[in-house]
Amino acid sequence: MARGLRDIKRQIKSIQNTKQITKAMEMVAAAKLRRAQEKATSALPYSEKLKEVVGSIAAGTQGISHPMLEKREVKKTGYLVITSDRGLAGASNSNILRRVSTFLAERHQSKDEYSLFVIGRKGRDYFRRRELPIVEELTDLSDSPTYGDIKSIANAAVRQYELGQIDELYICYNLFLNALTQTPEVDQLLPMENIGEGASVSGHEYEPSPEAVLEALLPKYAETLIFSAMLNAKASELGAKMTAMGAATKNASKLIGELKLTYNRARQAAITQEISEIVAGADAQ
């Protein structure tokens, strides 16, 4: 067999191996995505309930004030950026990181004006390489994170706001629309300016007082919002991974097809040549 043929065969084999892997990764991502979506759905009742109660207190009480509800002069801004730990998820990480970078470049002149809270190894490495101010980081999250997993970083971010170390908190993550589409979002989390809007007044009694209840609930509400953004980002990551791996599998199939064609042509040519050589040899005698 000619040398060229063996090479092609080896190449086909190697692409087939890759295809098997990408195929498996696609299916794993699909299964995990379903779980992540279920998780996001089961977290909804909690955050909606909290929103309802916080909203009705804010709407129902006149002249209530809480630092988390009021805009103040901004000296320093906090950004909570959610990325994934692993790559091979298409452009999802680079999309969100690019979005954050342009946002930072537009709004700030120097690194002293903001601090970063980063979830996920990809984001951490990105900001570290650029030597940007990371104050808190969290990596090695499981594919179905629980509230307990992200509590520490959520708490740290909210706490810094309460202590006045930051005056605004933005949350940056990939918003999950469906398995094919995710868009990078930068949302303002704190202060919550229009929380009372659209909420109905419930006529509840608050013990010890509406202010005290609000005081206890607002930080929790902020943390819950961070948690649901986290779940959303996870679903986005898995969706992107599924799509990327699906595309990779398809490309591998196409490549294998092309290579097989070349292989068969080369084989055919080799046989033809051999025959004509034999015939020519026989004729010469």
Next chain:
Amino acid sequence: MSTFLLEIVTPDRLVYSEQVNSITVRGIEGELGILPGHIPFVTPLQVAPVNVKIGSQVTPFAVQGGFVEVRKDKVVILAESAERPEEIDFERAEAAKERAETRLNAGRQDEVDHRRAELSLQRAMNRIKVSGGIKH
């Protein structure tokens, strides 16, 4: 006996949803019992067991903080975590308790650490109390 619907919700899941006769919780202002027909009411909770009574049977839940909302049609307890006695890992709670105690006794005066250790001790004690109800 009249009943009302009790729901216990955490960020991870709906822990409990049943018709019950009464519940006892420890609010910020102190212990309080809720019977059917209570006025609409909201209060934050302390880290303490919530006792749920159906008929003559009382089930404790290890509820960590959060708050209770009483509405006309139902009562909702929202907490960061809530566990039934049988779900609690007793050894883990014991270990957490010891860890928190050593940290408290170490006497370092970092306020944040101290506060955190105190809270984790409270949570561990709460879990032990609730799971102890069926184990011992």
